Amino acid sequence: MRQQHFFFVLPLAFAAAFLSLVACDQKPSSSEQPAQTEAREFMSETVSRPTQAPSPQASENPALLNAAAESAAAVTFSSRPSESAESETANSAATSEDAPRELSETTESNTLVSADDPLMSEYKGYQDINKILKVRAFVPGADPFELYRYLGAAGVSLSALLGQWNGFGVQSSFLNGKPNTINLILWHLALSGFAQDLARVCPDATEKPTFKTDSLNPLLLKSLQTLCSWPDASAKNADNLMALWMSLMGFDAPYEEFLAWQEFLHSPEMGQTPAAQALPDAITAIFLNPHFLLKN
């Protein structure tokens, strides 16, 4: 039984990894000029604040503002090799002479995976993710939610492998935060388990969810119930997909991540997938997004 489960998990894990790669290939669109304008205005307001330490003259620098706007609006997901691996000089708030390099760096800093960054980001950790899910998915005062329940009988112990602060007394440090094969699988197990549980709100589900349906965030519940008719067109309503995304991801990810996820849902493969499978897959894809799971 355990082995069967394992074989089930691995393809999903690879599928999730593949999804991330697909998302990484999303290129910014040239149709984003208005957004860049708005972002430029916003950045102009922001960088010129007196409390903003770096480079007060930045707001007078059109090239910089353009770069900032690019960064704010046209997020690129390509993980291209850096042309400026040595250019750590850089400061986003640069003078005009530095602006071209700034543009490159700022754009690069928005890549989903910085191939040239010597450091790997850590998971947010079990407690943080659990807290995020509790706040977003459930109404205040709902029954205690613990993600470790989806890890089976040893869930409490295994949750320690998902990133936790430990070191009784005076030598505390964040342990198990670096992604590895074990904690990736554990995260997948826990989050896909929760995703499957959420999908059980559908009337056709063979099992009942482990939580009380009325304890769910009403926005999330309504979007889930609408998705129960997948792959009908009504389930693919853009507002509804946004509602599902927002109620689980919030604003953790850039907007383009939502577009990539939506594109995945409208792929031909997903169009043929029944709701019982499509719904958990859609939710799991949100949960496994690096912006959801990882620290900076």
Added chain:
Amino acid sequence: MTLILNRFVPSALLLLLGVGLTACGVKNKPAPASHDSPVSATGTAKDPVLPSEAVTSPSNAPLKPIGITTGAPGLATSISSNPYIEATLGSTIPSAATWTKARWIEKAAKALRNGHGLGQGDNLPALLALPESKIVEHFMADPRFIDTVLDFGMFFLGQKSDSIRDSLGSFDGEVFSGRAAITAAREVQKNGDFLKLLQLQQPVYLSSTSAPFAGADEQELTPAQLREKRFAMLNQRIANLRALLSGQQTPDPKAFCDSFNGENGILQIVTNMGLPISVSLPLLLSGDGISSLVLKCTFGVPIEVDEKALLETFASYTVSLRSLAENLIPERYSPKALDALQILDGAVVGVPTAQSKHDILGFWSRLTNSSTNFNRKRAEHMLNRYFCDDLKPITVLAPVDHTQGKHATDSGCQSCHYKLDPMAGFFKNIGILGTNFNGLSTMQFDDNAQQPMAEYVKAWANPENAPRAWNVGYIRSSTHESLNEYGESIEDLYAIIERAPEVKQCLVRRMFEHFISKDQVIDPGYLEWLANTFVEQSKFNSSMAFKATLATLVTSRTFKETNPKSTTCYDMQPGVDPANRPPCAVAFLLQKNCASCHTGVGAAGGLDLAGWTRDAKGIETFPHKTLEGTQRDANESFKRVLDRLTSTNPMLRMPLNMQMSAQDTAELYKWLNTKLDSTGAAQ
């Protein structure tokens, strides 16, 4: 030196404590809570109402269209009416600026409300309409902000745990080991002195009470009945002891000790009462260390105790305990807010009310003084946590008279020991489990070894003709004593901690690490600017200074960056021109320590440490010219700088005739090695 019996003293003590600490959160504590919000726990999750007229989006320019045909309009209307997303959903697509700001608000909420991001009680449209400073103020006014301060305080002290509250919303047991963090958070709550975080003496805060531990045959008893039964047992034990001690002959030591810590002994009865551990601890402690009774009875240390005096102490303690218990029954005392925490009145249980922040469960039992480390573990902790000195082993200039045949006086060892050993000296009188052995003839170590005190303290004794008796202090320089700060006791150490600029800078650095990232490079100039601002503001009000520094960090570019590159500095101190400057990780350090000689065309040795260029291979490096005027290879330049930085020859050591702080030296050292590593020329 005598090695005796049990080498697992701390474990033994913890086992002893674990007999029945049902009330202290160490054992049988509720499962850790993932939401530690006192607000939700009390059902007051609503945020303060923001001005309704502010519900406007700052920008309406749409993002890239979704491109999917809209489905059921009724649903869309319903979703749009949800206050959580109505600013970004509905008939129009949210603007980039709105999304970016919302994303920052979400992140700021998590940072300032101890992990609680935007939820159903938040009015996002109203927040979006506010300037950043107001949003920060709004989140800082949230009751959960105090949990954030507490959590940071725990982090600074090296005591951070996953959750500061249990599933019931009460403070987790481990929080009570961070007395200084509790004090600091309470101070911020009332705009008091946040810097009490750095003080040695702290009140003892009482954790929640719980029902007394019930044995198998006591399941039918109510908590009140159980507690009454425990008090009756306690009185019985004391009566037995009185009988034992009333005879003419010296009582059997085993019988005496069994009355104390044997099965159903006094210690077990008290710890099974469900009272806060800080109430039980006085039984184990005596002044600033473990009691002689515990040493004798638990660890078999051959030490004299006055049994009759102890008996009277127990009797008095029992009376006090009863008074405390009557005021701390579970129904009355389960604080969920910091300002509701009670402080132990030490006089009631015979200990000082203000006690050392270092407690027996954490600092003393984890950072042990062994017969080989001579308090160096404690020294390493203090240098790391309070001075942000991670003891990077960089060779130092040897003092003129440095050997004296002591341990670790080899020049290589001195890289760390020149400052580690004097720091350890502040703890020289503290032996097993934090016991103060000052004035006693023998030092008892945590590894249960013993050594005559006079022999032991020679490790810190200066020669007779030296200006001070002890080589104990915070050492900034191995060659310039005037830069160092000396003392003898833990109190002296904390006096240094309260005034040393390195500690304030370390505090601000830890804020950056905690609220942004520990792996993100920070421009040392920006850090110094932040720290200086913090110090200046602290002169008026340190809580306001803490909040202002935190607000600066939360509104910084680094914080806002979507996916920051760990080697890029996104923030700098005002007025700095980054053009043609060395990498931000070291530019300020080089400017501060080296640029007076190594700047511009006539730079000493042809090395311009204020500039940045490329060598013939295109590798970025310092402008560094040969005598013929050609640019040296990057590798050669980095290696030369590293060699001069770590030279033990005072004629070659850089900066020449100047003192560079250990922290700055370590930063530059690490960076140079990274540069050499990256070009395959690491040494």
